[in-house]
Amino acid sequence: MSDAPLEDIQERIGYRFRDRDLLHTALIHSSYANEYNNSLQHNERLEFLGDAVLELIISEALYLKYPQTREGDLTRMRARLVSEPALADMARRLELQSHLYLGRGEEIQGGRERDAILCDAIESILGAVFLDSGFESVKEVILRLFEDMWPTHTTRSQPRKDAKSKLQEITQKQYQERPKYYLLDSFGPEHAKTYQVEIALPDGSTHTAEASSLKKAEQLAAEKALQEMSHPEEG
Numbered sequence: 001m002s003d004a005p006l007e008d009i010q011e012r013i014g015y016r017f018r019d020r021d022l023l024h025t026a027l028i029h030s031s032y033a034n035e036y037n038n039s040l041q042h043n044e045r046l047e048f049l050g051d052a053v054l055e056l057i058i059s060e061a062l063y064l065k066y067p068q069t070r071e072g073d074l075t076r077m078r079a080r081l082v083s084e085p086a087l088a089d090m091a092r093r094l095e096l097q098s099h100l101y102l103g104r105g106e107e108i109q110g111g112r113e114r115d116a117i118l119c120d121a122i123e124s125i126l127g128a129v130f131l132d133s134g135f136e137s138v139k140e141v142i143l144r145l146f147e148d149m150w151p152t153h154t155t156r157s158q159p160r161k162d163a164k165s166k167l168q169e170i171t172q173k174q175y176q177e178r179p180k181y182y183l184l185d186s187f188g189p190e191h192a193k194t195y196q197v198e199i200a201l202p203d204g205s206t207h208t209a210e211a212s213s214l215k216k217a218e219q220l221a222a223e224k225a226l227q228e229m230s231h232p233e234e235g
Contacts, residue, residue: 005098005099006020006023006024008095008099008183009023009027009094009096009099009125010023011183011186011195011214012094012095012214012215013094013125013129013141013144013145014140014141014144014213014214014215015129015137015140015141017128017129017132018132018133019131019132022046022128022131022132023125023128025041025042025043025046025124025128026043026046026121026124026125026127026128027043027096027099027100027101027121027124027125028040028041028042028043028100028101029042029043029100029101029102029103029106029111029117029120029121030042030043030044031102031103031105031106031111032101032102032103032106034103035103035104035105036103043120043121043124044120044124045127046123046124046125046127046128046131047120047123047124047127048127049127049130049131050122050123050124050125050126050127050128050130051123051127053126053127053130053135053138053142054082054123054126054142055078055082057138057139057142057143058078058081058082058142058146059074059078061143061146061150062074062077062078062081065150077151080151081146081149081150084115084116084119085115086149087118087119087122087123088114088115088116088118088119088122089165090122090145091118091119091121091122092118092168092178093164093165094122095181096118096121096122096125097112097113097118098112100112100117100121102117126138126141126142129141144215148162148219162219162222163219163220163222163223163226164179164218164219164222166222166226167179167222167225167226170226170229171201171202174202175202175203177202178202179199179200179201179202179222179225180199180200181197181198181199181200181218181221182197182198182199182200183195183196183197183214184196184197184198184208186214192212193212194210194211194212195210195211195212195213195214195216195217196208196209196210196217197209197210197211197214197217197218197220197221198221199218199221199222199224199225201225205225205228207221207224207225207228208221209221209223209224
């Protein structure tokens with residue numbers, strides 16, 4: 001695997017691996033290993049580990065964020081946050097589908113868009129972060145990835161859709177395509193970087209935004225696109 005996709009993923013999750021082989025393994029589906037090299041490690045063991053780490057950290061976060069909420073409601077909130085559809089949507093926002101290693105059969109059958117495979121990829125990456133540098137590091141990554149997903153109500157609430165998700169729904173409905181995000185530039189010291197992102201919509205229009213993280217910049221660009229759609233300039 002070239003360094004470029006690994007760099008892209010590390011930028012998006014906000015974590016830099018010491019051992020990049022762990023990240024590489026997290027992207028290898030068992031179908032690829034079975035088809036090309038039976039001795040090649042794939043991501044199932046990392047997914048097992050990441051699933052356990054994710055559940056513990058989300059449980060702790062919910063316990064601390066909602067001190068008056070009953071156990072049953074906390075359980076339902078956690079189930080929604082770490083559900084297969086929710087994690088698959090997160091994987092799509094991070095554009096992991098374009099970096100996965102799949103066997104030819106799985107590829108032909110649309111495996112790159114299957115919720116189960118995308119969910120496993122997220123959990124595998126979290127397992128890889130845990131092995132790479134421990135609990136506190138993976139906790140930081142998880143809390144960053146989930147920062148916009150916490151319920152606004154503590155009972156039977158749904159995570160609110162962010163600007164990227166809303167925009168993706170609109171473009172898929174109108175054009176059967178997703179917006180594309182490009183990192184144009186990043187500048188400033190490591191501890192206070194600014195990221196400049198461009199979003200390209202299926203209709204050919206583009207919008208740019210800058211923020212202190214790649215994720216925030218993409219959200220701002222998506223918000224600009226949504227605002228333009230809601231209030232188009234009169235010609």
